[in-house]
Amino acid sequence: MKSEPDAFSIDDLERVKVEPWNGVRNYQARNYMRDDMKVGDPVLFYHSNAAKETGVAGLAKVASKPYADPTQFDPESDYYDPKATPEEPRWFLVDVGFVEKFPQVLLLEKLKANAPLLGEDFVLIRKGNRLSVAPVTAEQYKSVVKLSKTKRS
Numbered sequence: 001m002k003s004e005p006d007a008f009s010i011d012d013l014e015r016v017k018v019e020p021w022n023g024v025r026n027y028q029a030r031n032y033m034r035d036d037m038k039v040g041d042p043v044l045f046y047h048s049n050a051a052k053e054t055g056v057a058g059l060a061k062v063a064s065k066p067y068a069d070p071t072q073f074d075p076e077s078d079y080y081d082p083k084a085t086p087e088e089p090r091w092f093l094v095d096v097g098f099v100e101k102f103p104q105v106l107l108l109e110k111l112k113a114n115a116p117l118l119g120e121d122f123v124l125i126r127k128g129n130r131l132s133v134a135p136v137t138a139e140q141y142k143s144v145v146k147l148s149k150t151k152r153s
Contacts, residue, residue, distance in 0.1 A: 063097035
């Protein structure tokens, strides 16, 4: 799951412990949350478009079943959708819970340098990937966690 750290960072998640992952307005990302995520699923928390360090900043977990994103119904919200109704919501979210902040961000460059370990289909290094929510395999998740324990060169 990607977030711009100036909007919501791993430090913010650590402070609040659990947060709704709201504002997702891409159907494919919505479908991942609505259809595929289960309570307890592990999450890589990725800082995107970071001024200093773009990469995996820590770990989280899915903390709720999917439910309608309330921001879609609020005309004052940046995420308001006039076509959505409580009876027929268009956008869904899950709550995300804090697990761990990495001692240092696992930089995108390091992820790219380890492409053979992660697999060419690893979503974070695939060109053109713009989704804020995307799946990784259990092996890719384990490999990222292992890489996070190594020192930067």
